[in-house]
Amino acid sequence: MTDSRNNKGAQGHLHPLTQIVREIVDSFVAMGFEVADGPEVESEHYNFDVLNVPKDHPSRDMQDTFWLKPSEDGSPNHSTSGVGLKGVSQTVLRTHTSSVQARYMETQKPPFKIIVPGKVFRCEATDATHEAQFHQIEGLVVGEGISLSHLQYTLNEFFKRLYGTQATIRFRPSFFPFVEPGVEVDVSCVKCSGKGCGMCKQTGFIEVMGAGMVHPNVLTASGIDPQKYRGFAFGMGVDRLVMLKYGIDDIRYLYSGDLRLVNQF
Amino acid sequence: MNIPISYNWLRVHFEKDIPAPNEIATLLTKHLCEVEGMEVRNDDTIFDFKILPDRGHDLLSHHGIAREVSVLSGVPFKKIPTEYQQSFEKTEAILKVSVSDAHLCPRYMGRVIENVGVGESPAWLRARLESVGQRSINNIVDITNFVMLELGQPMHAFDLRKLSGAEIFVRKAHEGEKMMTLDNKDITLTPETLVIADSKQALAIAGVKGGKDAGVEAGTTSIVFESANFNAVSTRKTSQRVGIRTDSSRRYEHGLSPSLTEEAIHLATKLLLEMYPQARVGEIVDVYPEPQQAQTIVITVSDINGILGSTLSPDEVEGIVVRLGFTHTRDGETFTITPPLVRLDLSIKEDIAEEIGRVYGFYKITDAPLPDFAFTARPLKAYYYANLIRDTLVARGFSEVYTSSFQKEGEFAVLNPLAEDKAFLRKNLAMNIEQALELNVRNAPLLGLDEIRIFEIGKAFPGVMEEKLLCAVGIELTKAGKKKDTMTREALEEVRTVIGEVLGVAIEGVFTTNVFELDLGALLDTLPEPKVGAPFVSVGTRYQKISAYPFMLRDIALWVPEGIPNDEVLAIIVHEGGDLLRTKRLFDVFTKEFPEGKRTSYAFNLVFQSYEKTLSDEEINNSMLRITIALRARGWEVR
Known part of the structure; x- marks a missing residue:
């Protein structure tokens, strides 16, 4: 669909990240999902504790997570004893959009289906394929009798909307503290449709997201009875999809404010 | 954590043929973990498996992977034999072990072995180690390394002669205590660090690295084998503190079952006896105050099918449980399952459901449409209005940029910034937009533009613990001449008017020479609930192939x-x-x-x-x- 204003010289350009986020969010909204969001500055409580990430898990280390100085005198807020005061002291830049899960679950009663786009942060040196900031989209469905079959159906529907009716997905074993079972989701290669090519390293599939059944500890921590309800969650990196789709070779261009990138879209 | 695994080494665990290397890779990819590499070396194939973090307990070993190959291929598994003669001439030294902190060292096993020597390893042992990229050191050290690569249990050997008495103390280091590592690094220890010591000094940093003073070397004739269990978190923190990461510390970091130490010390003893049949083998000293309790998990077939969305029968479930080697009882469709002690990852129903699903094959799961929920999605104001403004601005010639959330100056500081010029969260978007204007003005001829018109919508952090959703619009008129500032201001005022018209409210904001910034988050409170949440199609900005047919x-x-x-x-x-x-x-x-x-x-x-x-x-x-x-x-x- 082209808008006529595109034909005028004065038309500006929408950032490719916005475009892909819209495509993805629109697909889920069409399936009845609600868009939700949450803060980028997040408490240790929502980013880690309620997501069943152990107190001493390495992902909480300063090598992986940006910690913030919330007090005026600049005193460190990262205590190794980790007293996770909710939304107050132990403050991080959220490392995933999964932090919105508990925020939503605490205030809403199941059943629900949400999709959460947002910027996230990891403390890692930047290069062509790594940025300290990037975008994720998280999905969460909680209701009675939800199973991995429902997750697979939902993701199949989504990828068919995104990549066309020939797209298929497959699950592989994986591990994330906030889901059990946990799976890695591969989608049939958009370039060769599963036959094998350079883009998919001859495997016919591309790894696109992590997913699984919401861990009962996560439901319990958010006040939802895991005996009654089950849910599934999934999360995907948006930047990589953008880079794959358009053949962008350096992730840093996406956050440089550079029209040499943006004006190609 | 990735681990190199030798195909030939795996085969030692089977009497019958196992599937070919590429079939193993396919099987494990589907049912266990990613295979990140496969390399043919001489007559062997070396796999690079990316073991999932929750299986570091039992799969950083050839034994563990061979068990999985057996479960998934159906070829019966055979343990490497660890039996040896049980009567020995009495040792001269009688080992004593005292552990000061059972939380940091849940189990310590040690034994003295005398009348041995240090020399080259036999060819088979050197070949095994070298096949997975390990350098052969000497027969004793090679045995400890072999046991670790086989069973996943790190071991250590001390030269008994260099110890001050046959007593081992597992204790925290004294403030300022020093130790030289086997590779000649001088380490000053702190009281959080757990060490293995004799009555005088630290001999090893527990679970991380041995010390030079008690190392096995040419001339060693009697040793102490250590097969111990150390706390995962404390080992990781110690390893970070002293800046030494080893194959041993990496395994302890995952948390190991204390049950592993026994098998390991027997295998090491057996291998040493093969080299020195005349050795005098001392009693095993086992300090294990709180033995690990087996987990019992009750699960029904309905639970499993409910979680997986599968239609497995009780017999199919039982078949998988048996293949996994889990002790179980069955009452109708209810299973009571006791996983082996090494499987520290299994404690609740969902863990068992995952295990059944993994062996059955997640790829066999069929689609089921979502139940018809009583749920009405509400549009999200922030998403709707941000996108409305994006479309409005793009239609008026503005291009959207994303810029860094980090700045060299600001109000809200990062505790561990990546660089000095990224020490703060951005306090506004205006500063970033100014910088982006400068960058793009330089490229204006390349871009074919006389005017740079850009905007960003995103979060900024104007104070400590403050987060705001802002929208900033920047204009640089490169050919405007003397009236540039006035014209820029007029153009920015027009942007304000246009956004106000689209949103139906008056817009307040802050002007600088080139930038207009508004507090979108605050504005949202005054705006009505949107009627629709989507779609915001990526109109007009995606490449469209050109049709040859008339419109x-x-x-x-x-x-x-x-x-x-x-x-x-x-x-x-x-x-x-x-x-x-x-x-x-x-x-x-x-x-x-x-x-x-x-x-x-x-x-x-x-x-x-x-x-x-x-x-x-x-x-x-x-x-x-x-x-x-x-x-x-x-x-x-x-x-």
Whole structure:
């Protein structure tokens, strides 16, 4: 669909990240999902504790997570004893959009289906394929009798909307503290449709997201009875999809404010 | 953590043939973990397996992987034998072990072995180690390394002669205590660090690295084998503190079952006896105050099928449980399962469901449509209005940029910044937009632009614990001459007006020479709930291939009650128009008073085009009919 204003010289350009986020969010909204969001500055409580990430898990280390100085005198807020005061002291830049899960679950009663786009942060040196900031989209469905079959159906529907009716997905074993079972989701290669090519390293599939059944500890921590309800969650990196789709070779261009990138879209 | 695994080494665990290396890779990819590499070396194949973090307990070993190959391929597994003679001449030294902190060292096993020597390893042992990239050191050290690679249990050997007495103390280091590592690094220890010591000094950093003073070397004739369990978190922190990461510390970091130490010390003893049949083997000293308790998990077949969405029968479930080697009892469809002690990852029903699903094959799961939920999605204001502003600005020639959330100055500091110029969170977007204008002005000729017009919508952090959703618009008129500042301000004022018109409210904001910034988050509170959440199609900005067939034009005009935005009408037109509707444009709007109230008239140009053929009037009339019916269904009058 082209808008006529595109034909005028004065038309500006929408950032490719916005475009892909819209495509993805629109697909889920069409399936009845609600868009939700949450803060980028997040408490240790929502980013880690309620997501069943152990107190001493390495992902909480300063090598992986940006910690913030919330007090005026600049005193460190990262205590190794980790007293996770909710939304107050132990403050991080959220490392995933999964932090919105508990925020939503605490205030809403199941059943629900949400999709959460947002910027996230990891403390890692930047290069062509790594940025300290990037975008994720998280999905969460909680209701009675939800199973991995429902997750697979939902993701199949989504990828068919995104990549066309020939797209298929497959699950592989994986591990994330906030889901059990946990799976890695591969989608049939958009370039060769599963036959094998350079883009998919001859495997016919591309790894696109992590997913699984919401861990009962996560439901319990958010006040939802895991005996009654089950849910599934999934999360995907948006930047990589953008880079794959358009053949962008350096992730840093996406956050440089550079029209040499943006004006190609 | 990745681990190199030798195919030939795996084969030692089977009497029958196992599947070929590429079949093993496929099997494990589907059922266990990623295979990140496969390399043929001599007559062997070396796999690079990426072991999932929750299986570091038991799979960083050839034994563990061979168990999985057996479970998944059905070829019976055979343990490497660890039996040896049990009567020995009495050792001269009698080992004593005292552990000061059972939390940091849940189990310590040690034994003295005398009348041995240090020399080259036999060829088979050197070959095994070298096949997975380990350098052979000497026979004793090689045995400890072999045991670790086979069973996943790190071991250590001390030269008994160098110890001050045959007593081992597992204790925290004294403040300022020093130790030289086997590779000649001087380490000053801190009291959080757990060490293995004799009565005088630290001999090893527990679970991380041995010390030079008690190392095995040429001339060693009696040793102490250590097979111990150390706390995962404390080992990781110690390893970080002293800056030494080893194959041993990496394994302890995952948390190991204390049950592993026994098998390990027996295997090491057996291998040493093969080299020195005359060795005097001392009693095993085992300090294990709180033995690990087995987990018992009760699960029904309905639970499993409910979680997986599968239709497994009780017999199928039992078959998988048996293949996994789990002790179990079955009562109808209820299973009571006791996983082996090494499987520290299994403690709740969902863990068992995952295990069953993994062996069965997640790829065999079939689709099931979501149940018809009683759930109505509400549009999210922030998402809706941010995207409305994006479309508005793009339509007026502005390009959207994303810039870094980090800045060299600000109000809200990062505790562990990546660099000095990224020490703060951005306090506004204006500063970033100024910088982006500068960058793009330099590239203006390349971009073919006389005016740089950009905007960003994103979070900024104006104070400690403050987070705001802002929108900043920047303009740089490179050819404007003397009146540049005035013209820029006028253009920015126009942006403010346009956004105000689209949102239907007056817009406040902050102007600098080149930038207008508004607090979108605060504005949202004053805006009405949007009626629709989506779609915000990526209109006009994606590459579209050009059709060789002619396009055809139609117009449509309609009356709607006042207050219905044109986007709502367009969404219906777009939906009904389908793929053939290439372009749409609102060309006329006016509002008029009617007896029943005010109504707004919208008129749109629609352009239809196919990629495959020249469209007939009939086809387009059908599209227009669908659009008209859908619009009338809303009670709107199509004119």
